[in-house]
Amino acid sequence: MVVEVLAGLNIRPGRLYVDGTVGEGGHAVAILDRLMQGGELIGLDRNPAVLPKAADRLAPYTSRFRLFHCSFSQMGEVLGAIQVQEVAGILLDLGLSLYLLEQSGRGFSFQLDEPLDMRFNPDEPGPTAADLLNTLSQFDLETIFRDFGEEPRARRLARLVVETRRRRPFHTTQDLVEVIHQALGPRRAKSRIHPATRIFQALRIAVNRELDELEKFLSHAPAWLESQGRLVVLSYHSLEDRLVKQRFLEWDRAGVMRRLTKKPLTPSDAEVKRNPRARAAKLRIAEKT
Ligand SMILES: C[S@@+](CC[C@H](N)C(=O)[O-])C[C@H]1O[C@@H](n2cnc3c(N)ncnc32)[C@H](O)[C@@H]1O
Structure with missing residues:
Protein backbone atom coordinates (compact mmCIF):
# COMPACT_ATOMS: atom_id res chain seq x y z
CA MET A 1 0.00 0.00 0.00
CA LEU A 100 12.75 -12.01 9.48
CA LEU A 101 10.63 -14.70 7.88
CA GLU A 102 13.10 -16.15 5.42
CA GLN A 103 16.64 -15.16 6.33
CA SER A 104 16.95 -14.37 10.02
CA GLY A 105 17.32 -18.00 11.15
CA ARG A 106 15.27 -17.09 14.24
CA GLY A 107 12.26 -19.35 13.75
CA PHE A 108 9.60 -16.98 12.42
CA SER A 109 8.44 -19.37 9.68
CA PHE A 110 6.75 -22.69 10.37
CA GLN A 111 7.95 -23.83 6.95
CA LEU A 112 11.62 -23.79 7.97
CA ASP A 113 13.44 -25.82 10.61
CA GLU A 114 15.20 -23.32 12.86
CA PRO A 115 15.70 -22.57 16.56
CA LEU A 116 12.49 -21.19 18.10
CA ASP A 117 13.77 -17.74 19.02
CA MET A 118 11.44 -15.12 17.42
CA ARG A 119 13.03 -12.08 19.07
CA PHE A 120 13.12 -9.10 16.70
CA ASN A 121 16.24 -8.04 18.56
CA PRO A 122 18.35 -11.08 19.48
CA ASP A 123 20.54 -8.87 21.71
CA GLU A 124 17.60 -8.22 24.05
CA PRO A 125 17.72 -10.46 27.11
CA GLY A 126 14.00 -11.32 26.98
CA PRO A 127 12.70 -14.91 26.70
CA THR A 128 12.64 -16.68 23.34
CA ALA A 129 9.59 -18.46 21.91
CA ALA A 130 11.07 -21.77 23.09
CA ASP A 131 11.47 -20.33 26.61
CA LEU A 132 7.78 -19.34 26.65
CA LEU A 133 6.65 -22.77 25.45
CA ASN A 134 8.87 -24.52 27.99
CA THR A 135 8.05 -22.40 31.04
CA LEU A 136 4.67 -20.64 30.86
CA SER A 137 1.65 -22.15 32.60
CA GLN A 138 -0.96 -23.93 30.51
CA PHE A 139 -3.35 -21.05 31.24
CA ASP A 140 -0.89 -18.40 29.98
CA LEU A 141 -0.15 -20.39 26.82
CA GLU A 142 -3.86 -20.79 26.16
CA THR A 143 -4.35 -17.03 26.59
CA ILE A 144 -1.56 -16.29 24.08
CA PHE A 145 -2.90 -18.77 21.49
CA ARG A 146 -6.47 -17.53 21.92
CA ASP A 147 -5.96 -13.78 22.25
CA PHE A 148 -3.00 -13.22 19.92
CA GLY A 149 -3.66 -16.15 17.57
CA GLU A 150 -7.48 -16.11 17.61
CA GLU A 151 -7.27 -19.91 17.84
CA PRO A 152 -10.60 -21.41 18.97
CA ARG A 153 -8.90 -24.65 20.09
CA ALA A 154 -6.30 -22.81 22.17
CA ARG A 155 -6.96 -24.89 25.30
CA ARG A 156 -6.36 -28.16 23.50
CA LEU A 157 -3.10 -26.90 22.02
CA ALA A 158 -1.85 -25.45 25.34
CA ARG A 159 -2.59 -28.76 27.10
CA LEU A 160 -0.64 -30.69 24.48
CA VAL A 161 2.31 -28.28 24.68
CA VAL A 162 2.53 -28.81 28.44
CA GLU A 163 2.23 -32.60 28.10
CA THR A 164 4.88 -32.70 25.35
CA ARG A 165 7.44 -30.56 27.18
CA ARG A 166 7.40 -32.96 30.14
CA ARG A 167 8.91 -35.55 27.80
CA ARG A 168 11.13 -33.22 25.75
CA PRO A 169 11.49 -29.44 25.77
CA PHE A 170 10.76 -27.37 22.66
CA HIS A 171 13.85 -26.27 20.71
CA THR A 172 12.94 -25.88 17.04
CA THR A 173 10.10 -24.68 14.84
CA GLN A 174 9.38 -28.26 13.76
CA ASP A 175 9.01 -29.35 17.42
CA LEU A 176 6.13 -26.88 17.60
CA VAL A 177 4.69 -27.64 14.14
CA GLU A 178 4.43 -31.33 15.13
CA VAL A 179 2.38 -30.48 18.23
CA ILE A 180 0.19 -28.02 16.29
CA HIS A 181 -0.58 -30.78 13.78
CA GLN A 182 -1.38 -33.20 16.59
CA ALA A 183 -3.65 -30.72 18.37
CA LEU A 184 -5.28 -28.87 15.48
CA GLY A 185 -4.77 -31.03 12.41
CA PRO A 186 -2.81 -29.85 9.38
CA ARG A 187 -5.40 -27.34 8.14
CA ARG A 188 -9.05 -26.61 8.84
CA ALA A 189 -11.36 -27.75 6.07
CA LYS A 190 -12.74 -24.31 5.24
CA SER A 191 -9.69 -22.21 6.04
CA ARG A 192 -7.03 -21.27 3.54
CA ILE A 193 -4.75 -20.31 6.42
CA HIS A 194 -2.58 -22.99 8.03
CA PRO A 195 -3.20 -23.06 11.81
CA ALA A 196 0.55 -22.79 12.41
CA THR A 197 0.44 -19.30 10.82
CA ARG A 198 -1.71 -17.96 13.64
CA ILE A 199 0.12 -19.82 16.41
CA PHE A 200 3.50 -18.58 15.21
CA GLN A 201 2.09 -15.05 14.98
CA ALA A 202 0.72 -15.34 18.52
CA LEU A 203 4.08 -16.42 19.95
CA ARG A 204 5.91 -13.68 18.06
CA ILE A 205 3.56 -11.04 19.49
CA ALA A 206 4.12 -12.40 23.01
CA VAL A 207 7.93 -12.73 22.70
CA ASN A 208 8.33 -9.16 21.44
CA ARG A 209 5.58 -7.66 23.65
C1 LIG B 1 7.01 -5.02 7.59
S1 LIG B 1 8.63 -4.69 8.12
C2 LIG B 1 8.89 -3.09 7.52
C3 LIG B 1 9.14 -3.03 6.07
C4 LIG B 1 9.44 -1.64 5.57
N1 LIG B 1 8.31 -0.75 5.80
C5 LIG B 1 9.79 -1.68 4.11
O1 LIG B 1 9.03 -1.11 3.30
O2 LIG B 1 10.84 -2.25 3.75
C6 LIG B 1 8.46 -4.41 9.83
C7 LIG B 1 9.77 -4.06 10.52
O3 LIG B 1 9.43 -3.56 11.81
C8 LIG B 1 10.43 -3.93 12.71
N2 LIG B 1 9.86 -3.77 14.06
C9 LIG B 1 8.94 -4.52 14.68
N3 LIG B 1 8.64 -4.02 15.88
C10 LIG B 1 9.39 -2.89 16.02
C11 LIG B 1 9.52 -1.90 17.04
N4 LIG B 1 8.82 -1.98 18.19
N5 LIG B 1 10.35 -0.88 16.82
C12 LIG B 1 11.06 -0.77 15.66
N6 LIG B 1 11.00 -1.69 14.67
C13 LIG B 1 10.16 -2.73 14.84
C14 LIG B 1 10.80 -5.33 12.29
O4 LIG B 1 12.10 -5.67 12.74
C15 LIG B 1 10.71 -5.23 10.76
O5 LIG B 1 11.97 -4.93 10.22
Missing part, protein backbone atom coordinates in the same frame (compact mmCIF):
# COMPACT_ATOMS: atom_id res chain seq x y z
CA VAL A 2 2.90 2.34 -0.80
CA VAL A 3 0.72 4.82 -2.70
CA GLU A 4 -1.73 5.13 0.21
CA VAL A 5 1.13 5.38 2.73
CA LEU A 6 2.78 8.22 0.80
CA ALA A 7 -0.51 10.07 0.36
CA GLY A 8 -1.24 9.52 4.06
CA LEU A 9 2.11 11.00 5.09
CA ASN A 10 1.44 14.04 2.86
CA ILE A 11 5.16 14.32 2.09
CA ARG A 12 6.20 17.96 2.06
CA PRO A 13 9.57 18.80 0.47
CA GLY A 14 12.34 19.75 2.83
CA ARG A 15 10.71 18.33 5.98
CA LEU A 16 11.69 15.62 8.44
CA TYR A 17 9.93 12.22 8.50
CA VAL A 18 10.38 9.13 10.66
CA ASP A 19 9.97 5.58 9.44
CA GLY A 20 9.62 3.78 12.79
CA THR A 21 9.89 0.31 11.20
CA VAL A 22 12.39 0.95 8.42
CA GLY A 23 13.16 -2.73 7.70
CA GLU A 24 15.16 -3.00 4.49
CA GLY A 25 14.04 0.47 3.47
CA GLY A 26 11.21 -0.11 0.95
CA HIS A 27 8.95 2.68 2.21
CA ALA A 28 11.99 4.78 3.18
CA VAL A 29 13.21 4.91 -0.44
CA ALA A 30 9.76 5.99 -1.63
CA ILE A 31 9.63 8.74 1.02
CA LEU A 32 13.16 9.99 0.23
CA ASP A 33 12.30 10.05 -3.48
CA ARG A 34 9.60 12.60 -2.75
CA LEU A 35 11.56 14.73 -0.29
CA MET A 36 13.54 17.45 -2.01
CA GLN A 37 16.96 18.65 -0.91
CA GLY A 38 16.90 19.57 2.76
CA GLY A 39 14.34 16.93 3.65
CA GLU A 40 15.48 14.10 5.88
CA LEU A 41 14.36 10.65 6.92
CA ILE A 42 15.03 9.03 10.26
CA GLY A 43 14.70 5.25 10.20
CA LEU A 44 14.35 3.03 13.26
CA ASP A 45 14.27 -0.73 13.57
CA ARG A 46 14.38 -3.13 16.47
CA ASN A 47 16.14 -5.77 14.36
CA PRO A 48 19.84 -4.83 14.09
CA ALA A 49 20.42 -7.16 11.12
CA VAL A 50 18.31 -5.10 8.70
CA LEU A 51 19.95 -1.73 9.28
CA PRO A 52 23.06 -2.36 7.10
CA LYS A 53 20.70 -3.55 4.34
CA ALA A 54 18.60 -0.39 4.67
CA ALA A 55 21.80 1.71 4.68
CA ASP A 56 22.93 0.08 1.41
CA ARG A 57 19.56 0.66 -0.21
CA LEU A 58 19.40 4.29 0.92
CA ALA A 59 23.05 5.01 0.04
CA PRO A 60 22.15 7.12 -3.06
CA TYR A 61 20.46 9.62 -0.71
CA THR A 62 23.79 10.12 1.12
CA SER A 63 23.40 12.64 3.91
CA ARG A 64 19.58 12.73 3.90
CA PHE A 65 18.89 9.78 6.19
CA ARG A 66 19.90 8.57 9.62
CA LEU A 67 19.28 5.06 10.94
CA PHE A 68 18.98 3.99 14.57
CA HIS A 69 18.74 0.58 16.19
CA CYS A 70 15.86 0.93 18.65
CA SER A 71 12.17 0.36 19.12
CA PHE A 72 9.71 2.95 17.85
CA SER A 73 8.56 3.24 21.48
CA GLN A 74 11.94 4.94 22.10
CA MET A 75 11.43 7.53 19.36
CA GLY A 76 11.39 10.35 21.91
CA GLU A 77 14.89 9.44 23.11
CA VAL A 78 16.23 9.35 19.55
CA LEU A 79 14.68 12.72 18.68
CA GLY A 80 16.04 14.19 21.93
CA ALA A 81 19.55 12.85 21.21
CA ILE A 82 19.64 14.46 17.75
CA GLN A 83 18.00 17.64 19.01
CA VAL A 84 14.83 17.39 16.97
CA GLN A 85 11.62 18.52 18.62
CA GLU A 86 8.96 17.68 16.05
CA VAL A 87 8.65 15.91 12.73
CA ALA A 88 6.26 16.25 9.79
CA GLY A 89 5.21 12.61 9.68
CA ILE A 90 5.68 9.19 11.26
CA LEU A 91 5.11 5.82 9.62
CA LEU A 92 4.72 2.47 11.39
CA ASP A 93 4.44 -0.68 9.24
CA LEU A 94 3.83 -3.36 11.83
CA GLY A 95 4.09 -6.45 9.65
CA LEU A 96 6.73 -9.11 9.61
CA SER A 97 9.54 -8.46 7.12
CA LEU A 98 10.58 -11.04 4.54
CA TYR A 99 14.05 -10.88 6.08
CA GLU A 210 4.36 -6.05 20.45
CA LEU A 211 1.13 -4.62 21.86
CA ASP A 212 2.97 -3.02 24.80
CA GLU A 213 5.45 -1.39 22.40
CA LEU A 214 2.60 -0.04 20.29
CA GLU A 215 0.76 1.29 23.38
CA LYS A 216 3.93 3.02 24.60
CA PHE A 217 4.42 4.59 21.19
CA LEU A 218 0.81 5.74 20.92
CA SER A 219 0.86 7.35 24.34
CA HIS A 220 3.58 9.78 23.16
CA ALA A 221 3.20 10.05 19.38
CA PRO A 222 1.22 13.34 19.14
CA ALA A 223 3.95 15.14 21.07
CA TRP A 224 6.50 14.21 18.39
CA LEU A 225 4.49 15.69 15.52
CA GLU A 226 4.39 19.29 14.32
CA SER A 227 1.05 20.95 13.62
CA GLN A 228 -0.56 19.18 10.62
CA GLY A 229 2.01 16.41 11.00
CA ARG A 230 0.71 13.00 9.96
CA LEU A 231 0.76 9.63 11.68
CA VAL A 232 0.28 6.61 9.40
CA VAL A 233 -0.04 3.12 10.87
CA LEU A 234 -0.26 -0.10 8.85
CA SER A 235 -1.32 -3.00 11.05
CA TYR A 236 -1.93 -6.65 10.25
CA HIS A 237 -3.50 -7.96 13.45
CA SER A 238 -6.95 -7.14 14.82
CA LEU A 239 -5.62 -6.31 18.31
CA GLU A 240 -3.04 -3.90 16.91
CA ASP A 241 -5.63 -2.26 14.70
CA ARG A 242 -8.01 -1.97 17.64
CA LEU A 243 -5.39 -0.13 19.72
CA VAL A 244 -4.74 2.30 16.87
CA LYS A 245 -8.44 2.80 16.16
CA GLN A 246 -9.27 3.51 19.82
CA ARG A 247 -6.37 5.90 20.30
CA PHE A 248 -7.21 7.80 17.09
CA LEU A 249 -10.81 8.14 18.28
CA GLU A 250 -9.73 9.44 21.72
CA TRP A 251 -7.40 11.98 20.10
CA ASP A 252 -10.11 13.06 17.68
CA ARG A 253 -12.58 13.64 20.52
CA ALA A 254 -9.98 15.51 22.57
CA GLY A 255 -9.04 17.69 19.57
CA VAL A 256 -5.41 16.47 19.65
CA MET A 257 -5.32 14.70 16.30
CA ARG A 258 -7.92 14.52 13.55
CA ARG A 259 -8.78 11.08 12.14
CA LEU A 260 -8.47 11.12 8.35
CA THR A 261 -9.66 7.50 8.04
CA LYS A 262 -12.79 6.68 10.01
CA LYS A 263 -12.66 3.25 8.40
CA PRO A 264 -9.23 1.76 7.68
CA LEU A 265 -7.93 1.58 4.12
CA THR A 266 -7.31 -1.97 2.91
CA PRO A 267 -5.31 -3.35 -0.02
CA SER A 268 -6.97 -3.84 -3.41
CA ASP A 269 -7.67 -7.36 -4.68
CA ALA A 270 -4.87 -6.89 -7.20
CA GLU A 271 -2.38 -6.05 -4.41
CA VAL A 272 -3.44 -9.09 -2.36
CA LYS A 273 -3.00 -11.25 -5.44
CA ARG A 274 0.50 -9.84 -5.97
CA ASN A 275 1.40 -10.04 -2.28
CA PRO A 276 -0.84 -12.41 -0.27
CA ARG A 277 0.91 -11.35 2.96
CA ALA A 278 -0.81 -7.95 2.59
CA ARG A 279 -4.28 -9.49 2.89
CA ALA A 280 -4.81 -8.46 6.54
CA ALA A 281 -3.35 -4.95 6.18
CA LYS A 282 -5.29 -2.02 7.65
CA LEU A 283 -4.06 1.52 7.18
CA ARG A 284 -5.11 4.38 9.45
CA ILE A 285 -4.11 8.02 9.15
CA ALA A 286 -4.38 10.89 11.64
CA GLU A 287 -3.27 14.52 11.45
CA LYS A 288 -2.15 16.69 14.35
CA THR A 289 -4.51 19.60 14.83
Whole structure:
Protein backbone atom coordinates (compact mmCIF):
# COMPACT_ATOMS: atom_id res chain seq x y z
CA MET A 1 0.00 0.00 0.00
CA VAL A 2 2.90 2.34 -0.80
CA VAL A 3 0.72 4.82 -2.70
CA GLU A 4 -1.73 5.13 0.21
CA VAL A 5 1.13 5.38 2.73
CA LEU A 6 2.78 8.22 0.80
CA ALA A 7 -0.51 10.07 0.36
CA GLY A 8 -1.24 9.52 4.06
CA LEU A 9 2.11 11.00 5.09
CA ASN A 10 1.44 14.04 2.86
CA ILE A 11 5.16 14.32 2.09
CA ARG A 12 6.20 17.96 2.06
CA PRO A 13 9.57 18.80 0.47
CA GLY A 14 12.34 19.75 2.83
CA ARG A 15 10.71 18.33 5.98
CA LEU A 16 11.69 15.62 8.44
CA TYR A 17 9.93 12.22 8.50
CA VAL A 18 10.38 9.13 10.66
CA ASP A 19 9.97 5.58 9.44
CA GLY A 20 9.62 3.78 12.79
CA THR A 21 9.89 0.31 11.20
CA VAL A 22 12.39 0.95 8.42
CA GLY A 23 13.16 -2.73 7.70
CA GLU A 24 15.16 -3.00 4.49
CA GLY A 25 14.04 0.47 3.47
CA GLY A 26 11.21 -0.11 0.95
CA HIS A 27 8.95 2.68 2.21
CA ALA A 28 11.99 4.78 3.18
CA VAL A 29 13.21 4.91 -0.44
CA ALA A 30 9.76 5.99 -1.63
CA ILE A 31 9.63 8.74 1.02
CA LEU A 32 13.16 9.99 0.23
CA ASP A 33 12.30 10.05 -3.48
CA ARG A 34 9.60 12.60 -2.75
CA LEU A 35 11.56 14.73 -0.29
CA MET A 36 13.54 17.45 -2.01
CA GLN A 37 16.96 18.65 -0.91
CA GLY A 38 16.90 19.57 2.76
CA GLY A 39 14.34 16.93 3.65
CA GLU A 40 15.48 14.10 5.88
CA LEU A 41 14.36 10.65 6.92
CA ILE A 42 15.03 9.03 10.26
CA GLY A 43 14.70 5.25 10.20
CA LEU A 44 14.35 3.03 13.26
CA ASP A 45 14.27 -0.73 13.57
CA ARG A 46 14.38 -3.13 16.47
CA ASN A 47 16.14 -5.77 14.36
CA PRO A 48 19.84 -4.83 14.09
CA ALA A 49 20.42 -7.16 11.12
CA VAL A 50 18.31 -5.10 8.70
CA LEU A 51 19.95 -1.73 9.28
CA PRO A 52 23.06 -2.36 7.10
CA LYS A 53 20.70 -3.55 4.34
CA ALA A 54 18.60 -0.39 4.67
CA ALA A 55 21.80 1.71 4.68
CA ASP A 56 22.93 0.08 1.41
CA ARG A 57 19.56 0.66 -0.21
CA LEU A 58 19.40 4.29 0.92
CA ALA A 59 23.05 5.01 0.04
CA PRO A 60 22.15 7.12 -3.06
CA TYR A 61 20.46 9.62 -0.71
CA THR A 62 23.79 10.12 1.12
CA SER A 63 23.40 12.64 3.91
CA ARG A 64 19.58 12.73 3.90
CA PHE A 65 18.89 9.78 6.19
CA ARG A 66 19.90 8.57 9.62
CA LEU A 67 19.28 5.06 10.94
CA PHE A 68 18.98 3.99 14.57
CA HIS A 69 18.74 0.58 16.19
CA CYS A 70 15.86 0.93 18.65
CA SER A 71 12.17 0.36 19.12
CA PHE A 72 9.71 2.95 17.85
CA SER A 73 8.56 3.24 21.48
CA GLN A 74 11.94 4.94 22.10
CA MET A 75 11.43 7.53 19.36
CA GLY A 76 11.39 10.35 21.91
CA GLU A 77 14.89 9.44 23.11
CA VAL A 78 16.23 9.35 19.55
CA LEU A 79 14.68 12.72 18.68
CA GLY A 80 16.04 14.19 21.93
CA ALA A 81 19.55 12.85 21.21
CA ILE A 82 19.64 14.46 17.75
CA GLN A 83 18.00 17.64 19.01
CA VAL A 84 14.83 17.39 16.97
CA GLN A 85 11.62 18.52 18.62
CA GLU A 86 8.96 17.68 16.05
CA VAL A 87 8.65 15.91 12.73
CA ALA A 88 6.26 16.25 9.79
CA GLY A 89 5.21 12.61 9.68
CA ILE A 90 5.68 9.19 11.26
CA LEU A 91 5.11 5.82 9.62
CA LEU A 92 4.72 2.47 11.39
CA ASP A 93 4.44 -0.68 9.24
CA LEU A 94 3.83 -3.36 11.83
CA GLY A 95 4.09 -6.45 9.65
CA LEU A 96 6.73 -9.11 9.61
CA SER A 97 9.54 -8.46 7.12
CA LEU A 98 10.58 -11.04 4.54
CA TYR A 99 14.05 -10.88 6.08
CA LEU A 100 12.75 -12.01 9.48
CA LEU A 101 10.63 -14.70 7.88
CA GLU A 102 13.10 -16.15 5.42
CA GLN A 103 16.64 -15.16 6.33
CA SER A 104 16.95 -14.37 10.02
CA GLY A 105 17.32 -18.00 11.15
CA ARG A 106 15.27 -17.09 14.24
CA GLY A 107 12.26 -19.35 13.75
CA PHE A 108 9.60 -16.98 12.42
CA SER A 109 8.44 -19.37 9.68
CA PHE A 110 6.75 -22.69 10.37
CA GLN A 111 7.95 -23.83 6.95
CA LEU A 112 11.62 -23.79 7.97
CA ASP A 113 13.44 -25.82 10.61
CA GLU A 114 15.20 -23.32 12.86
CA PRO A 115 15.70 -22.57 16.56
CA LEU A 116 12.49 -21.19 18.10
CA ASP A 117 13.77 -17.74 19.02
CA MET A 118 11.44 -15.12 17.42
CA ARG A 119 13.03 -12.08 19.07
CA PHE A 120 13.12 -9.10 16.70
CA ASN A 121 16.24 -8.04 18.56
CA PRO A 122 18.35 -11.08 19.48
CA ASP A 123 20.54 -8.87 21.71
CA GLU A 124 17.60 -8.22 24.05
CA PRO A 125 17.72 -10.46 27.11
CA GLY A 126 14.00 -11.32 26.98
CA PRO A 127 12.70 -14.91 26.70
CA THR A 128 12.64 -16.68 23.34
CA ALA A 129 9.59 -18.46 21.91
CA ALA A 130 11.07 -21.77 23.09
CA ASP A 131 11.47 -20.33 26.61
CA LEU A 132 7.78 -19.34 26.65
CA LEU A 133 6.65 -22.77 25.45
CA ASN A 134 8.87 -24.52 27.99
CA THR A 135 8.05 -22.40 31.04
CA LEU A 136 4.67 -20.64 30.86
CA SER A 137 1.65 -22.15 32.60
CA GLN A 138 -0.96 -23.93 30.51
CA PHE A 139 -3.35 -21.05 31.24
CA ASP A 140 -0.89 -18.40 29.98
CA LEU A 141 -0.15 -20.39 26.82
CA GLU A 142 -3.86 -20.79 26.16
CA THR A 143 -4.35 -17.03 26.59
CA ILE A 144 -1.56 -16.29 24.08
CA PHE A 145 -2.90 -18.77 21.49
CA ARG A 146 -6.47 -17.53 21.92
CA ASP A 147 -5.96 -13.78 22.25
CA PHE A 148 -3.00 -13.22 19.92
CA GLY A 149 -3.66 -16.15 17.57
CA GLU A 150 -7.48 -16.11 17.61
CA GLU A 151 -7.27 -19.91 17.84
CA PRO A 152 -10.60 -21.41 18.97
CA ARG A 153 -8.90 -24.65 20.09
CA ALA A 154 -6.30 -22.81 22.17
CA ARG A 155 -6.96 -24.89 25.30
CA ARG A 156 -6.36 -28.16 23.50
CA LEU A 157 -3.10 -26.90 22.02
CA ALA A 158 -1.85 -25.45 25.34
CA ARG A 159 -2.59 -28.76 27.10
CA LEU A 160 -0.64 -30.69 24.48
CA VAL A 161 2.31 -28.28 24.68
CA VAL A 162 2.53 -28.81 28.44
CA GLU A 163 2.23 -32.60 28.10
CA THR A 164 4.88 -32.70 25.35
CA ARG A 165 7.44 -30.56 27.18
CA ARG A 166 7.40 -32.96 30.14
CA ARG A 167 8.91 -35.55 27.80
CA ARG A 168 11.13 -33.22 25.75
CA PRO A 169 11.49 -29.44 25.77
CA PHE A 170 10.76 -27.37 22.66
CA HIS A 171 13.85 -26.27 20.71
CA THR A 172 12.94 -25.88 17.04
CA THR A 173 10.10 -24.68 14.84
CA GLN A 174 9.38 -28.26 13.76
CA ASP A 175 9.01 -29.35 17.42
CA LEU A 176 6.13 -26.88 17.60
CA VAL A 177 4.69 -27.64 14.14
CA GLU A 178 4.43 -31.33 15.13
CA VAL A 179 2.38 -30.48 18.23
CA ILE A 180 0.19 -28.02 16.29
CA HIS A 181 -0.58 -30.78 13.78
CA GLN A 182 -1.38 -33.20 16.59
CA ALA A 183 -3.65 -30.72 18.37
CA LEU A 184 -5.28 -28.87 15.48
CA GLY A 185 -4.77 -31.03 12.41
CA PRO A 186 -2.81 -29.85 9.38
CA ARG A 187 -5.40 -27.34 8.14
CA ARG A 188 -9.05 -26.61 8.84
CA ALA A 189 -11.36 -27.75 6.07
CA LYS A 190 -12.74 -24.31 5.24
CA SER A 191 -9.69 -22.21 6.04
CA ARG A 192 -7.03 -21.27 3.54
CA ILE A 193 -4.75 -20.31 6.42
CA HIS A 194 -2.58 -22.99 8.03
CA PRO A 195 -3.20 -23.06 11.81
CA ALA A 196 0.55 -22.79 12.41
CA THR A 197 0.44 -19.30 10.82
CA ARG A 198 -1.71 -17.96 13.64
CA ILE A 199 0.12 -19.82 16.41
CA PHE A 200 3.50 -18.58 15.21
CA GLN A 201 2.09 -15.05 14.98
CA ALA A 202 0.72 -15.34 18.52
CA LEU A 203 4.08 -16.42 19.95
CA ARG A 204 5.91 -13.68 18.06
CA ILE A 205 3.56 -11.04 19.49
CA ALA A 206 4.12 -12.40 23.01
CA VAL A 207 7.93 -12.73 22.70
CA ASN A 208 8.33 -9.16 21.44
CA ARG A 209 5.58 -7.66 23.65
CA GLU A 210 4.36 -6.05 20.45
CA LEU A 211 1.13 -4.62 21.86
CA ASP A 212 2.97 -3.02 24.80
CA GLU A 213 5.45 -1.39 22.40
CA LEU A 214 2.60 -0.04 20.29
CA GLU A 215 0.76 1.29 23.38
CA LYS A 216 3.93 3.02 24.60
CA PHE A 217 4.42 4.59 21.19
CA LEU A 218 0.81 5.74 20.92
CA SER A 219 0.86 7.35 24.34
CA HIS A 220 3.58 9.78 23.16
CA ALA A 221 3.20 10.05 19.38
CA PRO A 222 1.22 13.34 19.14
CA ALA A 223 3.95 15.14 21.07
CA TRP A 224 6.50 14.21 18.39
CA LEU A 225 4.49 15.69 15.52
CA GLU A 226 4.39 19.29 14.32
CA SER A 227 1.05 20.95 13.62
CA GLN A 228 -0.56 19.18 10.62
CA GLY A 229 2.01 16.41 11.00
CA ARG A 230 0.71 13.00 9.96
CA LEU A 231 0.76 9.63 11.68
CA VAL A 232 0.28 6.61 9.40
CA VAL A 233 -0.04 3.12 10.87
CA LEU A 234 -0.26 -0.10 8.85
CA SER A 235 -1.32 -3.00 11.05
CA TYR A 236 -1.93 -6.65 10.25
CA HIS A 237 -3.50 -7.96 13.45
CA SER A 238 -6.95 -7.14 14.82
CA LEU A 239 -5.62 -6.31 18.31
CA GLU A 240 -3.04 -3.90 16.91
CA ASP A 241 -5.63 -2.26 14.70
CA ARG A 242 -8.01 -1.97 17.64
CA LEU A 243 -5.39 -0.13 19.72
CA VAL A 244 -4.74 2.30 16.87
CA LYS A 245 -8.44 2.80 16.16
CA GLN A 246 -9.27 3.51 19.82
CA ARG A 247 -6.37 5.90 20.30
CA PHE A 248 -7.21 7.80 17.09
CA LEU A 249 -10.81 8.14 18.28
CA GLU A 250 -9.73 9.44 21.72
CA TRP A 251 -7.40 11.98 20.10
CA ASP A 252 -10.11 13.06 17.68
CA ARG A 253 -12.58 13.64 20.52
CA ALA A 254 -9.98 15.51 22.57
CA GLY A 255 -9.04 17.69 19.57
CA VAL A 256 -5.41 16.47 19.65
CA MET A 257 -5.32 14.70 16.30
CA ARG A 258 -7.92 14.52 13.55
CA ARG A 259 -8.78 11.08 12.14
CA LEU A 260 -8.47 11.12 8.35
CA THR A 261 -9.66 7.50 8.04
CA LYS A 262 -12.79 6.68 10.01
CA LYS A 263 -12.66 3.25 8.40
CA PRO A 264 -9.23 1.76 7.68
CA LEU A 265 -7.93 1.58 4.12
CA THR A 266 -7.31 -1.97 2.91
CA PRO A 267 -5.31 -3.35 -0.02
CA SER A 268 -6.97 -3.84 -3.41
CA ASP A 269 -7.67 -7.36 -4.68
CA ALA A 270 -4.87 -6.89 -7.20
CA GLU A 271 -2.38 -6.05 -4.41
CA VAL A 272 -3.44 -9.09 -2.36
CA LYS A 273 -3.00 -11.25 -5.44
CA ARG A 274 0.50 -9.84 -5.97
CA ASN A 275 1.40 -10.04 -2.28
CA PRO A 276 -0.84 -12.41 -0.27
CA ARG A 277 0.91 -11.35 2.96
CA ALA A 278 -0.81 -7.95 2.59
CA ARG A 279 -4.28 -9.49 2.89
CA ALA A 280 -4.81 -8.46 6.54
CA ALA A 281 -3.35 -4.95 6.18
CA LYS A 282 -5.29 -2.02 7.65
CA LEU A 283 -4.06 1.52 7.18
CA ARG A 284 -5.11 4.38 9.45
CA ILE A 285 -4.11 8.02 9.15
CA ALA A 286 -4.38 10.89 11.64
CA GLU A 287 -3.27 14.52 11.45
CA LYS A 288 -2.15 16.69 14.35
CA THR A 289 -4.51 19.60 14.83
C1 LIG B 1 7.01 -5.02 7.59
S1 LIG B 1 8.63 -4.69 8.12
C2 LIG B 1 8.89 -3.09 7.52
C3 LIG B 1 9.14 -3.03 6.07
C4 LIG B 1 9.44 -1.64 5.57
N1 LIG B 1 8.31 -0.75 5.80
C5 LIG B 1 9.79 -1.68 4.11
O1 LIG B 1 9.03 -1.11 3.30
O2 LIG B 1 10.84 -2.25 3.75
C6 LIG B 1 8.46 -4.41 9.83
C7 LIG B 1 9.77 -4.06 10.52
O3 LIG B 1 9.43 -3.56 11.81
C8 LIG B 1 10.43 -3.93 12.71
N2 LIG B 1 9.86 -3.77 14.06
C9 LIG B 1 8.94 -4.52 14.68
N3 LIG B 1 8.64 -4.02 15.88
C10 LIG B 1 9.39 -2.89 16.02
C11 LIG B 1 9.52 -1.90 17.04
N4 LIG B 1 8.82 -1.98 18.19
N5 LIG B 1 10.35 -0.88 16.82
C12 LIG B 1 11.06 -0.77 15.66
N6 LIG B 1 11.00 -1.69 14.67
C13 LIG B 1 10.16 -2.73 14.84
C14 LIG B 1 10.80 -5.33 12.29
O4 LIG B 1 12.10 -5.67 12.74
C15 LIG B 1 10.71 -5.23 10.76
O5 LIG B 1 11.97 -4.93 10.22
